[in-house]
Amino acid sequence: MNNTEMASLVRLALDSYVDIVDKISDPRTTDWPLMQSPVPTILMVVSYLYVVIILGPRIMRDRKPFKLKEVLIVYNGFQVLFSLFMLYEHLMSGWFLDYSYKCEPVDYSNNKKAIRMANLCWWYYISKLTEFADTIFFVMRKKDSQVTILHLYHHSLTPLETWVLVKFIAGGHGTFSNLINNLVHVIMYFYYMVAAMGPEYQKYLWWKKHLTHLQLLQFTLVFFHSAQLIWTDCGYPTIVFVGGKQLILPVRQTTVNPSNAPYNAHCSNCRRSDDLIQKMMQSIELLSHDVKYHIQLSQLNSNIVSNDLPHNPALEQLPVYTVEQLLKFNESLQDKHK
Structure with missing residues (x-):
């Protein structure tokens, strides 16, 4: 196959991709920032992996770890507020109002509530990009044991997954997992914020042992809520249930391996x-x-x-x-x- 034939084949594949995406994507989100193509998100994920796996450790090799106390307090406080905002929006965009907990289709209309939920899905996608900072701070503090394969898997997969959700199914049944995730993140990042304040605040974190069970509860709720798609058809794609099984990896990462989560440093169970x-x-x-x-x-x-x-x-x-x-x-x- 010569170069001309190869170029024609690539062009045909790209044209087919564009045609398929135009037919099945959500027209409401097409012109939103970063939504026209998956390429920017993929490039950000690749850049993130390069920084935390290669560039960051190379820069930090002969340096002392950064303390970052004030930075961590501000960052974790921001994530608490951001998660609270998204939690409120999830409730007021449907889950506290008229969303069915049994099976909820995506509302592709332009009414106010449907657009509000779609807009929230986009912000949820953005939040996953901001969480790249979790790993970057680990590298800067030389917490290499916390930058595991599962940690990298989770933080590089979720931006791609949420991009797909915004592009094709911005709303409906699958946003329940986002709701639960926001609730858990409010608690988790609040813990990280207080822990970053110093040893004198550890006495206020007596409840850290329950965070393991909170993560397991999150996985269980999301899985069985998604599993309803198997026997209940409301027009929402059942592929979301299959994808939901991947949640076991980040759950295992944050609950089982003590070296991957600060609140589990003294986990006895x-x-x-x-x-x-x-x-x-x-x-x-x-x-x-x-x-x-x-x-x-x-x-x-x-x-x-x-x-x-x-x-x-x-x-x-x-x-x-x-x-x-x-x-x-x-x-x-x-x-x-x-």
């Missing part, structure tokens, strides 16, 4: 939390297959009744997952997690 997360993942995998089984079983029974068929269907009409298959699947999961 980290191993129990690790075991709990593994059991939750096992239950989640089984639940998803169990739900598929019952959905297909109900569809089969519905067809039998509506078509007045005998109640002893042929083998090829049976659901994909039988009870016996589910039990074997559960056994294989238990073996895998031993």
